[in-house]
Amino acid sequence: MTEERDGLHVTVQPDVCIGAGQCVLAAPEVFDQDDDGVxxxxxxxxxxxxHRDVRLAAARCPVEAIGVVEP
Known part of the structure; x- marks a missing residue:
């Protein structure tokens, strides 16, 4: 999944996610986990x-399942 607003691209890779939940703690308005923690x-x-919270979520992900690309 990818989306753009104000130049920020956010991507997630559910197949890479191990369910650590750091993304949800950093940016609960942007990320959630399904019943399996993905x-x-x-x-x-x-x-x-x-945007700051999204960057923090990406930095905290232990398997780099979140990507943030800025122009």
Missing amino acids: VQLVDEAPEHEL
Whole structure:
């Protein structure tokens, strides 16, 4: 999944996710986990004020299942 807003691209790789939950702790408005603990992208186009939280979530992911690409 990929979405763009204000130049920020957020991607998730559910098949790589190990369910650590660090993304949800860092940015609960953007990420969630399914019943198996696998990452789900809740808001594909987070508002600018959430960009810092999204970057933090990506940095905390132990298996790099979250990607953030900025121009």
